[in-house]
Amino acid sequence: EVQLVESGGGLVQPGRSMKLSCAASGFTFSNYGMAWVRQAPTKGLEWVATISFDGSSTYYRDSVKGRFTISRDNAKSTLYLQMNSLRSEDTATYYCIRLAMMVLDYWGQGVMVTVSS
Amino acid sequence: DIQMTQSPSSISVSLGDRFTITCRASQDIGNYLSWYQQKPEKSPKLMIYRATNLEDGVPSRFSGSRSGSDFSLTINSLESEDTGIYFCLQHKQYPLTFGSGTKLEIK
Numbered sequence: 012e013v014q015l016v017e018s019g020g021g022l023v024q025p026g027r028s029m030k031l032s033c034a035a036s037g038f039t040f041s042n043y044g045m046a047w048v049r050q051a052p053t054k055g056l057e058w059v060a061t062i063s064f065d066g067s068s069t070y071y072r073d074s075v076k077g078r079f080t081i082s083r084d085n086a087k088s089t090l091y092l093q094m095n096s097l098r099s100e101d102t103a104t105y106y107c108i109r110l111a112m113m114v115l116d117y118w119g120q121g122v123m124v125t126v127s128s
Numbered sequence: 129d130i131q132m133t134q135s136p137s138s139i140s141v142s143l144g145d146r147f148t149i150t151c152r153a154s155q156d157i158g159n160y161l162s163w164y165q166q167k168p169e170k171s172p173k174l175m176i177y178r179a180t181n182l183e184d185g186v187p188s189r190f191s192g193s194r195s196g197s198d199f200s201l202t203i204n205s206l207e208s209e210d211t212g213i214y215f216c217l218q219h220k221q222y223p224l225t226f227g228s229g230t231k232l233e234i235k
Binding site for chain 1: 160174
């Protein structure tokens with residue numbers, strides 16, 4: 012069974028940093044691209060970043076470029092999202108997602124990030 | 129960026145009825161469109177991928193179709209478990225973009 016378990020969220024002040032992790036199991040992690048998608052409270056879904064299966068390629072939405080870094084450790088089957096210079100508009104539930112031929116097929120349960128002073 | 133215009137934003141349907149949600153892409157996305165169902169306090173679940181393909185385990189009353197840049201999700205014979213919010217997603221190019229969502233309720 013595919014499982015994606017996010018961790019590392021919580022309350023953080025504007026301008027500070029936070030690192031999210033996503034532990035994957037139930038599939039060969041190193042064979043799949045991965046992505047982060049976020050959902051602000053009572054809002055729709057917003058793609059954040061994608062990383063290729065081997066980490067050689069990364070893609071970001073413009074509003075997080077230069078502030079967020081997606082990375083992975085295939086030996087640990089873990090995906091990361093380093094978030095720097097956080098803003099109030101980054102407040103959202105962040106989902107870790109597996110990519111199967113560009114299809115976002117399995118989603119984690121999500122982790123809440125609140126940016127507030 | 130590719131805009132995905134989804135309609136309706138909400139709908140109330142009777143059990144056993146048939147209904148359709150539509151997403152219109154602002155550019156050609158081929159068949160690179162997926163549909164998701166989200167229940168309250170839950171993560172989205174893939175229902176349809178590549179416009180017309182039913183994800184494993186999804187009931188056959190769900191179907192997807194495409195007509196040019198218009199994509200539709202149809203539920204035949206609505207059941208109570210089908211309530212939730214439905215989103216479309218284009219994965220033709222970055223940034224990936226979602227429709228604004230359709231909230232489906234039972235009348």
